[in-house]
Structure formats: structure tokens, C-alpha cells
Amino acid sequence: MKETMTTILMYMKKHVSDEVTIKEVAAHFSYSKYHFSREFKKFTGFSAADYLSSIKIEQAKQDFLKKQRSITDSSFDAGFSSLGTFSTTFAKKTGLSPREYKNQVESLYHLTKNYDDNTMSTSYYAEKIQEEDTYQLSVTIHYPKSYQSSITFVGLFNSSISNHKPIVGTALRKKIRHTFTHIPKGEYYLLACSIEKTLSPLRYFVLDDCLRGKADRPLQFPKDSTKEIDVYLREPLPQDPPILINLPKLLSETFKLRNP
Incomplete structure (x- = not known):
């Protein structure tokens, strides 16, 4: 097949x-x-x-x-x-x-743009896990020449189609490297997508033509803990699965967790 x-x-x-x-x-x-x-x-x-x-x-x-x-x-x-x-x-x-x-497109877009305008980074965790039961992973994102990223989302997912929340995730702004912590034991797919600079709200919600990348194999923890993974972003291919996760909403939920 x-x-x-x-x-x-x-x-x-x-x-x-x-x-x-x-x-x-x-x-x-x-x-x-x-x-x-x-x-x-x-x-x-x-x-x-x-x-x-x-x-x-x-x-x-x-x-x-x-x-x-x-x-x-x-x-x-x-x-x-x-x-x-x-x-x-x-x-x-x-x-x-x-x-x-x-x-909610308009309101979530403004939240995302506010995040885009500063240099902070934020991380998402699906659940609270005991520190001794978690692992870490360092990821470096590689962009095509002359590409100007607005926000790059990177996460570990239960499957290689991003239509659900990640186990852990991050939104990178003016950074190319991130170390995930609090990764629970299991097998996950490392997926990334990047949204270029834009004034269109829909650009953050319809992600069919955004750059994307992934690890070349599923990652297993603790086996792959502390490893360094390189992800090379590329143009989408016709056969790529859709990116359905609502990235601005995930960003909003992360802010709520940090600022209850």
C-alpha cells in the first residue's frame, strides 16, 4: 500500500x-x-x-x-x-x-496578535503530572530562507494528524529552539506549523497553506528523553492531513492557566 x-x-x-x-x-x-x-x-x-x-x-x-x-x-x-x-x-x-x-474568530485573532507583538513564549500541558514521572525533549525549528514567521506552534500529539489538543505544546515567537518538559511516558508525534506575518484574521484559523513539519518517526518516552530533534518546515503537500486544532483558542486557554 x-x-x-x-x-x-x-x-x-x-x-x-x-x-x-x-x-x-x-x-x-x-x-x-x-x-x-x-x-x-x-x-x-x-x-x-x-x-x-x-x-x-x-x-x-x-x-x-x-x-x-x-x-x-x-x-x-x-x-x-x-x-x-x-x-x-x-x-x-x-x-x-x-x-x-x-x-470567536475576531476576538481570538486579536488575542493571538497581542501575543505576536511581544517576545514571550508560552507552553501548554494537557494535564498536571507528577514531576518524577515526566521527561523532556529539545526541539529546533528550521525555516526556509526569507520566510518571516508570525507564530510557530509545536506540539507532541497522540496521532500524526493534529485534530486534537497536544500532550504538550508551545507557541514560538522570535525563537527557534524550545525544550519541552513534563512529557508523560508514552509514544507521541512531534508536529509543527508556522503562520507567516499577516493582517488577515482567517490566516490563523484556516491553516491549509501554512508551513509544516514533523519528526521523521514517532517519539517514545522515556527512550527519547533529553534528545535534540530538528524539524524542517516546508510547504504543504496535497496529501497532507488538515490542521484542525484551534490554535488561537489553545493559546487563550494557556493564558488562562497562567493567569487564573
């Missing part, structure tokens, strides 16, 4: 509005659903079902944010059979309902 994975991902994106199922995708490429799902997860680091629902959410989000279409029309055009299913899936992956997401 490795040789056709790009083709499979592109096929799923092309037919996302057709309410295509995983079983139908597998059959199109002459696989059983079980074998297809197993091999898909093995090569991508995320499940086929998770990928399919994520690209549906991304399409709908772009429709109602960039094209100013109604949330209902956007959800049906993205292949959801009901508004309720869409809203539940959307909230699970972004942390907000579609209407809350749309209504």
Missing part, C-alpha cells in the same frame, strides 16, 4: 463531498475494509476514519469562514448527512461548535 498512499489520500480528498465511506474507498483500491484500515494506520499514523472526518471538517470550515456560506450548507456540501453529526464532530476536533468557532 505504501506505493499508492498518496493516491489514496488524494482520492479521499477528491470524493469528500460524495459521502464516501471507508469501505467504498477500500473497495476502490481492491482492499478489504479491515486490511485497508490496518495498513492505512500503519503508513500514516492516523486512522482512515479519522482522516476522512477531518478533511470533511476542514472543507466545511473553509466554506463558512472564507466563502461566508451558511454552516448548514457547508456541512451538507462536505458530506455530512445531518447538522447534528457535523456539529458534534466539529466540536470534538476543534473545541468549539461551528457557530462558536465562527463568532
Whole structure:
């Protein structure tokens, strides 16, 4: 399957509005659903079902944010059979309902811009963990020449598709290196994306064309503790999974934790 994975991902994106199922995708490429799902997860680091629902959410989000279409029309055009299913899936992956997401773009944008205007950095932790049970990791971000970053988000995730909150994360401003601490035992994917300098609020919410990068393999802790990892940011590829995490909201939650 490795040789056709790009083709499979592109096929799923092309037919996302057709309410295509995983079983139908597998059959199109002459696989059983079980074998297809197993091999898909093995090569991508995320499940086929998770990928399919994520690209549906991304399409709908772009429709109602960039094209100013109604949330209902956007959800049906993205292949959801009901508004309720869409809203539940959307909230699970972004942390907000579609209407809350749309209504909070302006306020979250200003919070992010305020952060952008200073040199501080901040870190996010999914949960409080006993100090003796945690590990650390140093990450250096490499940017293409002449690229001007506004904010670069880096985090350790449970899967290689960033449609959920990271275990630990950071927002880098005028820094290229960060040391994560309080990493719990487990296997995680190191993912990064960078937003260039912009005056457009939507640039922080629709991340399909932002630079991205990742570690070349899953990281295991404590095995990989204290290691130095280099992440090279690049332009997105057509087969890349969407970045659905609401980065400004995550930044807002981090500020609340630091300033209760």
C-alpha cells in the first residue's frame, strides 16, 4: 500500500463531498475494509476514519469562514448527512461548535496578535503530572530562507494528524529552539506549523497553506528523553492531513492557566 498512499489520500480528498465511506474507498483500491484500515494506520499514523472526518471538517470550515456560506450548507456540501453529526464532530476536533468557532474568530485573532507583538513564549500541558514521572525533549525549528514567521506552534500529539489538543505544546515567537518538559511516558508525534506575518484574521484559523513539519518517526518516552530533534518546515503537500486544532483558542486557554 505504501506505493499508492498518496493516491489514496488524494482520492479521499477528491470524493469528500460524495459521502464516501471507508469501505467504498477500500473497495476502490481492491482492499478489504479491515486490511485497508490496518495498513492505512500503519503508513500514516492516523486512522482512515479519522482522516476522512477531518478533511470533511476542514472543507466545511473553509466554506463558512472564507466563502461566508451558511454552516448548514457547508456541512451538507462536505458530506455530512445531518447538522447534528457535523456539529458534534466539529466540536470534538476543534473545541468549539461551528457557530462558536465562527463568532470567536475576531476576538481570538486579536488575542493571538497581542501575543505576536511581544517576545514571550508560552507552553501548554494537557494535564498536571507528577514531576518524577515526566521527561523532556529539545526541539529546533528550521525555516526556509526569507520566510518571516508570525507564530510557530509545536506540539507532541497522540496521532500524526493534529485534530486534537497536544500532550504538550508551545507557541514560538522570535525563537527557534524550545525544550519541552513534563512529557508523560508514552509514544507521541512531534508536529509543527508556522503562520507567516499577516493582517488577515482567517490566516490563523484556516491553516491549509501554512508551513509544516514533523519528526521523521514517532517519539517514545522515556527512550527519547533529553534528545535534540530538528524539524524542517516546508510547504504543504496535497496529501497532507488538515490542521484542525484551534490554535488561537489553545493559546487563550494557556493564558488562562497562567493567569487564573
